[in-house]
Amino acid sequence: MNALTLPDIAAQASRQALPLDWVGMCGIALPILIDGQRLTATADAGVSLDDGTARGIHMSRLYLALEMLDQQPLTPALLRNVLQRFLDSHEDLSKNAYLRLHTNLLLKRPALVSPLAGWKGYPVSIEARLENQMFHVELKINVTYSSTCPCSAALARQLIQQQFLEDFADTPLQHEDVLTWLGSADGIVATPHSQRSSAQLHVHLRGEQLALTDIINDAEAALGTAVQTAVKRADEQAFALANGQNLMFCEDAARRLNLALKRSDAVNAFHLKVIHAESLHAHDAVAESRWTRHPE
Numbered sequence: 096m097n098a099l100t101l102p103d104i105a106a107q108a109s110r111q112a113l114p115l116d117w118v119g120m121c122g123i124a125l126p127i128l129i130d131g132q133r134l135t136a137t138a139d140a141g142v143s144l145d146d147g148t149a150r151g152i153h154m155s156r157l158y159l160a161l162e163m164l165d166q167q168p169l170t171p172a173l174l175r176n177v178l179q180r181f182l183d184s185h186e187d188l189s190k191n192a193y194l195r196l197h198t199n200l201l202l203k204r205p206a207l208v209s210p211l212a213g214w215k216g217y218p219v220s221i222e223a224r225l226e227n228q229m230f231h232v233e234l235k236i237n238v239t240y241s242s243t244c245p246c247s248a249a250l251a252r253q254l255i256q257q258q259f260l261e262d263f264a265d266t267p268l269q270h271e272d273v274l275t276w277l278g279s280a281d282g283i284v285a286t287p288h289s290q291r292s293s294a295q296l297h298v299h300l301r302g303e304q305l306a307l308t309d310i311i312n313d314a315e316a317a318l319g320t321a322v323q324t325a326v327k328r329a330d331e332q333a334f335a336l337a338n339g340q341n342l343m344f345c346e347d348a349a350r351r352l353n354l355a356l357k358r359s360d361a362v363n364a365f366h367l368k369v370i371h372a373e374s375l376h377a378h379d380a381v382a383e384s385r386w387t388r389h390p391e
């Protein structure tokens with residue numbers, strides 16, 4: 096080595112010859128392009144180090160391969176190209192390549208009734224791997240919604256019936272009186288409890304589309320009570336109606352999502368988890384469901 100040669104420690108032989116499953120970098124900041132939006136993301140990029148005698152991988156080569164991501168719309172094909180570049184730049188060292196992208200997808204959502212709209216953020220992770228020459232892409236998406244307890248709703252209705260019997264026991268029913276009673280807190284004495292709930296969707300993709308927005312839209316349509324953005328009183332009233340028409344235990348929500356995801360052509364398999372952050376209890380109600388598409 097002369098004075099102008101830079102030492103290359105990664106090229107040295109390892110003192111302990113031992114392969115490693117994943118070596119790379121986590122938390123790399125970069126922009127990505129999804130549905131025409133440039134989003135801030137962080138990337139975890141890695142390869143397996145199968146040559147146990149090699150001291151290290153070439154981190155800079157993985158880092159530079161990520162440049163492709165800020166120039167082209169994110170698709171499964173682009174992810175595959177990036178992973179292939181990881182492997183091409185680590186010939187003889189690595190057989191498997193991994194990339195995780197974490198971002199916050201922003202979707203503009205219209206109000207339920209009023210002519211307003213607002214942005215809603217969806218935390219999303221996109222995980223791609225090229226393992227034993229097999230390519231896989233998985234999405235992790237978080238969707239928030241409201242759930243009103245069907246049991247609580249039934250119990251509240253019963254209390255309202257009892258109150259009705261008491262208040263009108265000895266009175267002939269007058270349409271006007273009943274209407275006023277229905278609109279009063281003295282009449283409608285009980286309300287069911289609701290909670291902000293979240294669905295964690297872990298989806299294995301098939302096909303050439305990332306399908307993020309489609310999957311989110313399908314999930315929200317199946318639930319019927321997605322958390323709103325811009326809200327005026329007319330929207331709040333429509334939301335109250337949506338909650339009343341979509342009373343949900345966590346089991347109901349999990350079943351609805353299961354059916355919606357199974358119907359999606361973009362989905363090959365999924366594991367979903369719904370979490371109802373109970374307002375009745377100090378703990379959560381949780382349900383999970385898995386499914387894998389049968390080979391055609």
Ligand SMILES: Nc1nc2c(ncn2[C@@H]2O[C@H](COP(=O)(O)OP(=O)(O)OP(=O)(O)O)[C@@H](O)[C@H]2O)c(=O)[nH]1
Pocket residue numbers: 103105150151152153154155156
């Ligand atoms: N392998 C490895 N590299 C690290 C680590 N931490 C920092 N680096 C640095 O990452 C930098 C880039 O590594 P390489 O990609 O091998 O850089 P290079 O040798 O200039 O690039 P090539 O000529 O393409 O191999 C080096 O300066 C390493 O010291 C680590 O834990 N492992």
